[in-house]
Amino acid sequence: MEERFRRFMAGRHGPDILSQDLVRGSLGMLLLGIVIRQSIITWLAVGLTGYAWYRILSKDVAKRAAERQKYLPFRAKITAPFRKWIARAKTRKTHRIFHCDQCGETMKVPKGKGTIRITCPQCGHTFTKKT
């Protein structure tokens, strides 16, 4: 069985990040369609799932890879705020975040150092803050 599946998938694109995101998006749309009782959204979810499977089973690997390459910058823009939020959450106990009054630059300083003078690396403005 496993060998038959391996032979079936040979030469096919397989699941990539775009296909995975299409499936995730379609699941979200499916739930949304059920909650707000809009069958058009449910059908769009079915369409997204179909497109994801078309990509996974496609033998035109170069074309699917080109689609993925076009998608990656778009995905990076969408996920950037979440990655930033996660990075901040991880350092919340050890660091404090300050913003420069002059230019708005974000600075991360270690916690528990008392009142310190902070110099903005962007514009050189200095200010004192309690960490």
Ligand SMILES: [Zn+2]
């Ligand atoms: Zn500044």
